[in-house]
Amino acid sequence: MKTEEAIKIIKQHGHKYTDKRRDMLNIFVDEDKYINAKHIQRGMDQHYPGISFDTIYRNLHLFKELNIIESTELDGEMKFRIACAEHHHHHFICEQCGDTKVIEFCPMEEIKSKLPGVEIKQHKLEVYGICEQCQLA
Structure with a gap:
């Protein structure tokens, strides 16, 4: 999935578009692998100093609910990646x-x-x- 597709899904479900959400989605698209919330916070902190884990987790929850991201547990920690928009695999x-x-x-x-x-x-x-x-x- 690309950032624009994800933003479209967010808007279609009546949620607000923000630059923070776009930047967070860009991290997922650029990484294209499973990453943890701390990795996302570090990436976001460059443009949004002091961004809270609350904000990160709130958006992770929304993205997961909208099937924009997938999650798995590795080494006792939740990790996330951009959802595949391809066929079943x-x-x-x-x-x-x-x-x-x-x-x-x-x-x-x-x-x-x-x-x-x-x-x-x-x-x-x-x-x-x-x-x-x-x-x-």
């Missing part, structure tokens, strides 16, 4: 740098065959490990 997530790689395969048909009689409402598959770059470092 899953992710490999590097536990060290937060980089992601698309996994085109979805195992849901096989999983459903192993769980007859259950109703699956939704699913999210994340595979964790160490990316090639971090293994070299």
Whole structure:
């Protein structure tokens, strides 16, 4: 997803557009990997000195609610990334740098065959490990 698409979603849902929100979205788009709230605050602090975690978390919650960002938990900490606007897929997530790689395969048909009689409402598959770059470092 690009910043303009995200801003459009924010406006369509009746929320206010602000430069802070645009700048925060730009961080997600530029990084294009899982990052924590502290990383976002550091990036925002350059233009908005003293920006509070309250402001960061309030916007993270809004972006998550509007499906603009995705979240996962790594090492006991919530991390976020810009949502993919592509077709259905899953992710490999590097536990060290937060980089992601698309996994085109979805195992849901096989999983459903192993769980007859259950109703699956939704699913999210994340595979964790160490990316090639971090293994070299």
